[in-house]
Amino acid sequence: SLADRLQATMKKIRGKGKVSEADVKQMAREVRLALLEADVNFKVVKSFVKRIQERAVGQDVLKSLTPGQQVIKVVQEELTELMGGEQTRLNLALKPPTVILFVGLQGAGKTTSAAKLANYIRKMHNKKPLMIAADIYRPAAIKQLQTLGSQLSIPVFSLGDQINPVEIVRQGLEQASADHNDLVMIDTAGRLHVDDALMDELEQIKAVSHPDEIFLVVDAMTGQDAVNVANTFNERLDLTGVIMTKLDGDTRGGAALSIRSVTGKPIKFVGMGEKMDALEPFHPDRMASRILGMGDVLSLIEKAQASVDEERAKEMEQKLRSVSFTLDDFLEQIGQIRKMGPLQDLLSMMPGAGKLKGMKNMQIDEKKIDQVEAMIRSMTPLEKNDPEVINASRKKRIALGSGTSIADVNRLLKQFKDMKKMMKQFMGKTKGKKRGNPFN
Ligand code: GDP
Ligand code: MG
Numbered sequence: 191s192l193a194d195r196l197q198a199t200m201k202k203i204r205g206k207g208k209v210s211e212a213d214v215k216q217m218a219r220e221v222r223l224a225l226l227e228a229d230v231n232f233k234v235v236k237s238f239v240k241r242i243q244e245r246a247v248g249q250d251v252l253k254s255l256t257p258g259q260q261v262i263k264v265v266q267e268e269l270t271e272l273m274g275g276e277q278t279r280l281n282l283a284l285k286p287p288t289v290i291l292f293v294g295l296q297g298a299g300k301t302t303s304a305a306k307l308a309n310y311i312r313k314m315h316n317k318k319p320l321m322i323a324a325d326i327y328r329p330a331a332i333k334q335l336q337t338l339g340s341q342l343s344i345p346v347f348s349l350g351d352q353i354n355p356v357e358i359v360r361q362g363l364e365q366a367s368a369d370h371n372d373l374v375m376i377d378t379a380g381r382l383h384v385d386d387a388l389m390d391e392l393e394q395i396k397a398v399s400h401p402d403e404i405f406l407v408v409d410a411m412t413g414q415d416a417v418n419v420a421n422t423f424n425e426r427l428d429l430t431g432v433i434m435t436k437l438d439g440d441t442r443g444g445a446a447l448s449i450r451s452v453t454g455k456p457i458k459f460v461g462m463g464e465k466m467d468a469l470e471p472f473h474p475d476r477m478a479s480r481i482l483g484m485g486d487v488l489s490l491i492e493k494a495q496a497s498v499d500e501e502r503a504k505e506m507e508q509k510l511r512s513v514s515f516t517l518d519d520f521l522e523q524i525g526q527i528r529k530m531g532p533l534q535d536l537l538s539m540m541p542g543a544g545k546l547k548g549m550k551n552m553q554i555d556e557k558k559i560d561q562v563e564a565m566i567r568s569m570t571p572l573e574k575n576d577p578e579v580i581n582a583s584r585k586k587r588i589a590l591g592s593g594t595s596i597a598d599v600n601r602l603l604k605q606f607k608d609m610k611k612m613m614k615q616f617m618g619k620t621k622g623k624k625r626g627n628p629f630n
Pocket of ligand 1: 294295296297298299300301302303380407434435436437438439460461462463464468
């Protein structure tokens with residue numbers, strides 16, 4: 191499925207600490223294929239992939255600390271945008287009743303959705319609904335609506351199947367007015383294919399009922415066909431929105447992605463099952479997350495961004511942990527640690543480092559690092575492994591050999607001692623403390 195494909199693609203890029211332009215290209219290629227295979231409109235796919243590619247190779251992503259996640263975020267945002275961005279609200283009439291017209295092909299889920307939505311709006315907005323049975327063509331269509339109505343205790347207006355649907359709607363609205371129904375659902379007939387006679391009838395029903403919402407009900411399983419159907423209905427009826435049904439099924443999901451950008455009309459509700467409560471307002475962002483299989487990944491990304499400092503600190507801690515802290519190792523580490531950036535910055539990122547005793551003496555002067563290196567290089571292996579042996583004459587020799595002063599050598603030795611002390615404290619305060627602490 192689309193979700194599976196995109197999830198696989200995203201998984202590949204998620205953990206990447208570095209994302210190259212080639213990675214982005216590869217990702218874009220896979221996203222493109224996944225969308226096309228899911229029956230998303232090819233024009234939609236083309237512009238979509240172009241956008242995510244542009245954004246993903248943008249400076250902010252490639253240079254960010256969590257580029258893999260940033261790329262996913264870009265894809266998620268663009269998917270959301272593709273489906274309309276914001277959730278669109280139901281258009282309720284200022285002056286009752288609110289009239290909602292359901293149109294669409296046969297079997298799309300009009301009748302089911304009309305009942306579901308009547309139930310939903312009654313609960314959410316405290317309305318008193320009436321449903322009008324205006325499908326006189328499909329055998330048992332009226333009976334079906336009546337069954338759902340009695341199941342939900344929602345009245346159904348019907349004049350049988352021998353009267354013109356336009357007239358049924360006109361009289362139904364009169365009934366609603368008499369009974370003070372402030373919500374009217376009009377269930378109309380569908381055809382297997384779009385045809386003119388049906389469109390004419392729907393146009394007339396629209397003219398007499400002045401609907402606040404004209405919902406096209408489409409079956410998500412029909413894929414790209416749903417988009418074509420939406421276009422045709424929209425041209426004739428100027429839809430206000432789409433209800434996409436059967437998203438609970440094994441759908442390829444492409445229609446949900448194309449409908450908004452092809453028709454300009456938002457998906458307002460989705461059907462998630464046959465039961466009467468299986469209807470949900472459509473949230474583009476949640477749908478995007480669902481497609482990407484992210485669920486909680488978005489919040490994870492937010493957390494990751496918030497904890498960037500923490501992560502760098504952990505990296506640093508790991509580095510320091512691995513240092514066995516002979517002066518020789520210290521020398522080696524200096525080179526590595528320097529690559530990570532200004533030492534002062536790194537040290538300040540260590541959780542709680544500022545509070546540790548001895549930290550003040552850890553103020554490392556970048557300019558003095560060269561001197562430190564020189565001093566350590568002037569030491570004998572014995573001295574490097576056991577600094578305690580460095581007496582006055584050894585200090586003099588080291589100072590001479592490194593072009594520094596005895597005071598400099600003293601300072602280094604003091605700093606090194608402080609650092610060991612600090613590391614001891616640090617390790618003691620950190621969870622996952624290793625056995626056999628090398629600083630003992
Ligand atoms: P209509 O011809 O457009 O009025 O379509 P119906 O409302 O009669 O629905 C056709 C079939 O689709 C019925 O069996 C419904 O129970 C089923 N159906 C409608 N919506 C959904 C949905 O969201 N999920 C599932 N699984 N089935 C649905
Ligand atoms: Mg029906």
